[in-house]
Amino acid sequence: MRRVDLPAPLPAGSRILHIGLPKTGTSALQASFHAAREELGRRGVDYVSRGANPLSAARFAAGTATGDTARLERRWDRLAEDFRTSTAAHVVLSSEGFSGAAPDRVAWIGDRLGGEATVVVTLRPVAALLPSIWQQALRRGGLESFEEWLAGVLDPAHPHAANIRRYDPAAIIASWGRRFGEDRLVFVCGDPGDPGDRMLNHRTFESLLGIDGVLELQPVLNSSPPYPEIEMLRHFNLANGRGGEDGELWTRVLRRTARRMGDAPPSGAGTAKVRVPRWAAERINEQARESIAALEASAATVVGDPAHLLVDPADHPVETTAPDQVTVVSAGWFADTVARLAVDEVEERAARKVRRLERKVARLAERRRTTTTLDDASARDLLLALARRARRRSRRGR
CATH class of the missing domain: 3.40.50 (Rossmann fold)
Structure with missing residues (x-):
């Protein structure tokens, strides 16, 4: 060395x-x-x-x-x-x-x-x-x-x-x-x-x-985030069963929620660190x-x-005890943030799917070496309609 x-x-x-x-x-x-x-x-x-x-x-x-x-x-x-x-x-x-x-x-x-x-x-x-x-x-x-x-x-x-x-x-x-x-x-x-x-x-x-x-x-x-808020996140996982079929979506939502919780914790949040x-x-x-x-x-x-x-x-402490309470302010902030971020993720996922479909249509059109036709326009109209429908559905979940 x-x-x-x-x-x-x-x-x-x-x-x-x-x-x-x-x-x-x-x-x-x-x-x-x-x-x-x-x-x-x-x-x-x-x-x-x-x-x-x-x-x-x-x-x-x-x-x-x-x-x-x-x-x-x-x-x-x-x-x-x-x-x-x-x-x-x-x-x-x-x-x-x-x-x-x-x-x-x-x-x-x-x-x-x-x-x-x-x-x-x-x-x-x-x-x-x-x-x-x-x-x-x-x-x-x-x-x-x-x-x-x-x-x-x-x-x-x-x-x-x-x-x-x-x-x-x-x-x-x-x-x-x-x-x-x-x-x-x-x-x-x-x-x-x-x-x-x-x-x-x-x-x-x-x-x-x-x-x-x-x-x-x-x-x-x-x-x-503070220890009490981290424990709230863990108990959300316990109640949610790792997100079920939408595990990837919830992983993204919880990652963003925890980041916001650490960088700008709600007023009244706990102060104890792990x-x-x-x-x-x-x-x-x-x-x-x-x-x-x-x-x-x-x-x-x-x-x-x-x-x-x-x-x-x-x-370091001889013993550690996990917090079992958070303030109602933190609980309300957590519920609201998770709900909003989940809607955002659904909308972003729908938008990504639309963009991928649009790229596929564009590549097909390029391979056929054609200009815009009625069929191409109809395909784009269909994609836009699908995007609007996905957004309406996500907003109904707010």
Whole structure:
């Protein structure tokens, strides 16, 4: 392990692949890169994704995507080609979606990106991340209480253990280091208790790129809801049975509801946050010590102090009790938000279907090399009528 305060600048022609990890300041870093595109371009840096975070394409590359895989594959192909063929002095690609890749998929990603790359991994204490990871599970329809979920996550033989396996530096070194070389891995270990380390991710990338003062913090809303409101979300899942046949729709609705609940909670919402209990903090520290040993034994570069992956168990409660009440204001806000977002999702789904049908009609017309005919006009009229009917039905459900 080479431990440094900041890494040395990479030579011209270098490529940087940032694979997260999730909940380690990735959104803030990506927002800063996205906002500084023009200035970065003037400094010879190409941030290749079109948006701040090409998450769906990265998940496809990692083999963890769901949905329209043909469309995602096209996105990934464009992204990989842009990264591979850019002529900029430095090329950067960032998404936590890559971190979910299995070892064979890591090798495939490396081959598709071409050449060599420096792989950057941002870390935080796992004990600080578990409440957010549990809440993500609830947004996907999860039913377990925090204590039940924790017991599974911290049992290596339990399927839930996969939720934190990607946070193990030893596994990252074994898979990403094998393909890209351990000496091309950079781990960033900031101090969660030091406000000055809030910018460590940004300063690390600026140092690697040989620039200064370009990446500035951007307003990013990604806060966790209070514990009582999270429990309300879980009990909605219990009552709703994971959404039944409309599971995908409800997953999208609950994800958006929880985001609004965290970023702009209703007046009268609870203030208690989810805390990892002491027994879990102690067990996580045992795993963190193994992670630190793996880093020390590697040829990777570590920015900061890997000891920051440990937490003080005394700062965690001996016992935790899930809230069983919310205010009527929160309950009313939750019911109204879920209903409105569900209607919005139905309307958007109907609109997407209409657009897909319209594209199919246009492609058929192009293949036949015809101008607009009465039959084509009738098809478009039919599509518009279907869209209007879908909107009327969704409004009746308001």
